[in-house]
Amino acid sequence: MLPGVTADQKLFAETAERFIRSTCPVSTVRRVAQREEELDGGYFTEIGELGWLALFVPEEHGGGSPSGQPVLDAGLIAEQRGRYLQPGGIVGSNVTALAITLGGTGEQRALLDDLAGGKALAAWALGDPAGGWEASAGVEVRRDGTGFVLSGAKGLVQDAHLAGWFLVSAAVDGRPALFLLPADAPGLSVEPLAGLDLTHRYAELVLRDVAVPASAVVGQIGGDDLGERLLQVATVLTVAEMVGAIGELFVMTLEHARNRAAFGRVIGSFQAVKHQLADLSLAVECSHAIATAALTAVQEQAPDAAELASVAKAFVGDAAIDVSQGCLQLHGGIGYTWEHDLHLYLRRLATDRVVFGDPAWHRERICRLHGL
Amino acid sequence: MSGQTADGLEAYRREVRAWLAANLDPRDDNEPARLRGGDAANLSPERVAQQRDLQRRVHEGGYAGITWPAQFGGQGLTAAHEEVFAQESRGYALPDLGIAGLTTTRVCGPTILAHGTDEFRRTHIPRMLSGEEIWVQLFSEPGAGSDLAGVSTRATRTDAGDWVLNGSKVWTSGAYYADYGLCLARTDPTVPKHRGLTWFGVPLTSDGVTIRPIREINGSSEFCEEFFDDVVVSDANRIGAVGDGWTVARTMMVFERLGGDPDEAPRHSGARELAPDLVALARRVGRLGDPVTRQLIARAHVIDLVKEQLDAYVAALAESGAANPNLGSYGKLAAGTLNPVRASIGLEIAAAAGVAWHPQDTEASTTALNYLNGRILSIAGGTNEMQRNGISERILGLPREPAHDLDRPFNELRHN
Numbered sequence: 001m002l003p004g005v006t007a008d009q010k011l012f013a014e015t016a017e018r019f020i021r022s023t024c025p026v027s028t029v030r031r032v033a034q035r036e037e038e039l040d041g042g043y044f045t046e047i048g049e050l051g052w053l054a055l056f057v058p059e060e061h062g063g064g065s066p067s068g069q070p071v072l073d074a075g076l077i078a079e080q081r082g083r084y085l086q087p088g089g090i091v092g093s094n095v096t097a098l099a100i101t102l103g104g105t106g107e108q109r110a111l112l113d114d115l116a117g118g119k120a121l122a123a124w125a126l127g128d129p130a131g132g133w134e135a136s137a138g139v140e141v142r143r144d145g146t147g148f149v150l151s152g153a154k155g156l157v158q159d160a161h162l163a164g165w166f167l168v169s170a171a172v173d174g175r176p177a178l179f180l181l182p183a184d185a186p187g188l189s190v191e192p193l194a195g196l197d198l199t200h201r202y203a204e205l206v207l208r209d210v211a212v213p214a215s216a217v218v219g220q221i222g223g224d225d226l227g228e229r230l231l232q233v234a235t236v237l238t239v240a241e242m243v244g245a246i247g248e249l250f251v252m253t254l255e256h257a258r259n260r261a262a263f264g265r266v267i268g269s270f271q272a273v274k275h276q277l278a279d280l281s282l283a284v285e286c287s288h289a290i291a292t293a294a295l296t297a298v299q300e301q302a303p304d305a306a307e308l309a310s311v312a313k314a315f316v317g318d319a320a321i322d323v324s325q326g327c328l329q330l331h332g333g334i335g336y337t338w339e340h341d342l343h344l345y346l347r348r349l350a351t352d353r354v355v356f357g358d359p360a361w362h363r364e365r366i367c368r369l370h371g372l
Numbered sequence: 373m374s375g376q377t378a379d380g381l382e383a384y385r386r387e388v389r390a391w392l393a394a395n396l397d398p399r400d401d402n403e404p405a406r407l408r409g410g411d412a413a414n415l416s417p418e419r420v421a422q423q424r425d426l427q428r429r430v431h432e433g434g435y436a437g438i439t440w441p442a443q444f445g446g447q448g449l450t451a452a453h454e455e456v457f458a459q460e461s462r463g464y465a466l467p468d469l470g471i472a473g474l475t476t477t478r479v480c481g482p483t484i485l486a487h488g489t490d491e492f493r494r495t496h497i498p499r500m501l502s503g504e505e506i507w508v509q510l511f512s513e514p515g516a517g518s519d520l521a522g523v524s525t526r527a528t529r530t531d532a533g534d535w536v537l538n539g540s541k542v543w544t545s546g547a548y549y550a551d552y553g554l555c556l557a558r559t560d561p562t563v564p565k566h567r568g569l570t571w572f573g574v575p576l577t578s579d580g581v582t583i584r585p586i587r588e589i590n591g592s593s594e595f596c597e598e599f600f601d602d603v604v605v606s607d608a609n610r611i612g613a614v615g616d617g618w619t620v621a622r623t624m625m626v627f628e629r630l631g632g633d634p635d636e637a638p639r640h641s642g643a644r645e646l647a648p649d650l651v652a653l654a655r656r657v658g659r660l661g662d663p664v665t666r667q668l669i670a671r672a673h674v675i676d677l678v679k680e681q682l683d684a685y686v687a688a689l690a691e692s693g694a695a696n697p698n699l700g701s702y703g704k705l706a707a708g709t710l711n712p713v714r715a716s717i718g719l720e721i722a723a724a725a726g727v728a729w730h731p732q733d734t735e736a737s738t739t740a741l742n743y744l745n746g747r748i749l750s751i752a753g754g755t756n757e758m759q760r761n762g763i764s765e766r767i768l769g770l771p772r773e774p775a776h777d778l779d780r781p782f783n784e785l786r787h788n
């Protein structure tokens with residue numbers, strides 16, 4: 001996707017695509033979605049071997065990234081994962097690994113090897129069930145001796161059912177903090193949600209007076225930068241998945257328009273259809289362009305990284321709806337069927353649009369970033 | 373001459389910096405941006421003369437046509453040098469020859485560089501760079517706009533081998549202060565339309581040329597109509613082969629699409645203001661805290677950044693060499709579809725204040741003017757529909773429109 005990808009990055013992305021096509025193509029994704037099959041741990045150890053989960057992990061813990069630019073490399077994988085609607089969200093694992101790498105204690109760092117290898121998966125619980133994405137959203141923290149007690153609920157936690165660990169954002173005395181909790185912490189429960197997306201599963205993470213030792217804190221309490229960095233990375237990786245899905249959906253629709261005949265011609269020869277396709281392809285190219293800029297800025301920790309990440313999510317979030325709707329329209333009746341893959345894309349995109357902040361949330365954030 | 377190495381560029385930067393400080397005035401940030409609308413928008417002869425002088429100074433300093441070939445008066449340097457000059461000169465009052473200044477350097481100059489004879493290029497390109505010749509685009513006619521190959525202005529050959537031009541052109545931006553027009557004319561109406569066309573550089577001071585300003589919806593008279601009555605044009609002013617005008621036209625259209633948005637602020641990465649026009653507007657009308665207004669401001673900012681990044685992305689693909697030459701249509705269609713949205717956002721934020729104001733309140737009319745100007749790039753330089761045709765056929769590879777005008781002679785076709 002990036003005009004400047006290196007040969008190593010190209011190989012990394014091609015290997016990822018080959019693996020997905022042979023191991024977990026959309027037909028498999030569909031069976032998992034319909035609960036006819038479950039992802040076994042093998043999928044995650046295999047992608048661990050491929051390095052998808054090791055990008056933000058230091059070498060001494062089995063990590064590394066092909067180009068030394070982990071955000072860009074992760075973006076390439078995210079794009080392929082989006083194209084083929086890969087289940088088992090890995091943004092949470094990658095972001096948790098990044099959090100531990102940047103701010104984790106010695107004890108927490110011991111988890112990095114398992115995260116890098118796909119032997120342990122983590123999810124990031126940031127937003128609340130009402131759709132706020134501030135660290136403080138949904139959870140109250142009370143101090144208790146040297147430790148803390150967490151209560152409340154986080155919403156839209158991606159593939160929480162697979163996670164052995166949760167990175168929970170919350171505010172302590174009004175200051176943002178990150179806690180690393182094992183899934184079996186007493187008082188912690190995962191309540192599966194029904195939802196639009198069939199390829200990722202979402203849950204509420206409910207915390208009922210969960211007692212947490214001080215050693216569970218990742219980084220500094222009030223260490224604003226870490227949470228901000230994680231939000232940027234999670235946002236651009238979600239955007240990259242969306243861009244992959246949007247691109248694939250568009251190509252699928254273009255193929256349909258090239259092949260479907262009506263009135264003695266292919267429908268792709270009618271100007272009304274051609275013009276819709278041109279507009280959709282503009283949305284695809286704009287999405288590519290802004291995602292590329294945002295990934296690069298976040299990789300480089302450029303001064304405008306926060307802004308570009310939010311601009312990308314705001315734009316691609318809206319474009320995702322336009323492209324999904326436009327592609328459904330051009331498919332006609334067949335696009336309205338369960339059997340056709342189109343709705344798997346449409347559902348995933350409408351959901352990814354919201355995860356880590358919907359366009360309206362990011363637009364307000366853009367105003368705040370500019371001091372407005 | 374500075375080389376292409378980082379050191380070379382740094383040396384160049386120092387030269388540029390010193391030259392700018394010694395030769396140009398700092399930009400006056402309090403000077404209001406020139407609006408495209410109202411009588412005041414038109415350039416006075418004094419202003420044009422003054423800007424030509426400034427342009428000459430930049431050319432003599434060696435900073436006009438930085439990437440243009442040295443043999444034709446350019447500097448023969450790289451895009452990186454041009455970028456250095458753009459960065460360094462940001463704080464200075466650069467020459468501004470208005471819309472026709474842009475058509476000179478972004479469309480007419482590059483087209484002539486690609487298709488003009490050596491003699492023609494040696495004569496005219498240096499003058500374009502020095503501000504001595506301002507060139508406009510004589511493409512559209514009352515009878516043919518999108519269908520550019522359908523123009524009917526006639527050029528007939530004299531016994532001496534020169535040409536006589538008859539017909540009219542329209543919507544010519546900036547013609548009222550220009551020196552030359554790059555003119556597409558029909559040299560043979562008896563062959564199919566794409567094959568009977570030829571380009572000429574027409575001096576607008578020639579006998580038989582009449583130029584009349586046209587009042588636009590925004591009240592100014594930036595574009596004009598021209599009438600050609602037996603205008604004699606030397607064969608030396610022909611650009612490209614006789615009858616091969618469509619080849620030249622295709623080059624021209626690529627430049628026209630890449631010409632970009634004349635109203636666009638220069639790119640500056642890293643420090644982008646949040647839609648400054650709309651923030652100022654929201655402040656004026658007391659709506660900065662209103663959540664709906666904040667959403668609208670951010671929407672405009674998203675549009676600004678996406679357009680900027682799309683252009684950068686297309687440029688990066690183009691530089692990589694393998695890109696489809698038609699990708700410029702994306703930038704054009706983005707501007708053509710998003711500029712109107714952005715203009716409407718202003719109207720929405722301003723509400724009542726956007727549609728009625730006290731006559732002495734000059735700032736208040738800006739929103740309405742921006743709204744009126746919002747669709748310029750949806751139409752000028754190839755309409756949105758033309759871009760969509762181009763994208764769907766030349767990039768997406770969909771079937772061409774059925775054509776009724778490709779094989780029959782032009783003079784047997786239905787036209788206006």
Ligand SMILES: Cc1cc2nc3c(=O)[nH]c(=O)nc-3n(C[C@H](O)[C@H](O)[C@H](O)COP(=O)(O)OP(=O)(O)OC[C@H]3O[C@@H](n4cnc5c(N)ncnc54)[C@H](O)[C@@H]3O)c2cc1C
Pocket residue numbers: 260261262263267270272273329330331332333334336
């Ligand atoms: C929920 C639902 C219920 C339905 N119920 C019934 C029913 O009870 N009985 C029944 O008989 N049918 C029913 N239909 C079918 C429906 O009428 C068709 O899906 C519809 O007419 C479109 O035909 P198509 O699916 O073959 O798409 P196509 O005709 O293949 O069209 C695909 C795309 O091409 C476009 N297109 C096609 N031709 C042109 C053209 N000349 N110019 C421009 N664009 C063109 C279309 O607008 C569309 O966007 C139902 C469909 C749905 C979704």
Ligand SMILES: Cc1cc2nc3c(=O)[nH]c(=O)nc-3n(C[C@H](O)[C@H](O)[C@H](O)COP(=O)(O)OP(=O)(O)OC[C@H]3O[C@@H](n4cnc5c(N)ncnc54)[C@H](O)[C@@H]3O)c2cc1C
Pocket residue numbers: 508509510511512513515516517518519542543544545546595748751752753754755756757758761
């Ligand atoms: C502010 C401004 C400045 C301009 N400056 C210049 C200039 O300097 N020099 C110059 O030569 N011209 C200039 N133009 C003219 C401009 O290039 C034309 O207006 C434009 O190409 C459209 O042509 P037209 O006005 O004849 O519209 P038409 O071609 O008649 O188009 C009318 C409508 O029909 C649509 N249409 C036409 N053909 C098709 C098709 N095949 N498929 C689908 N839709 C179609 C168009 O998209 C448009 O919506 C300027 C125009 C404006 C508004």
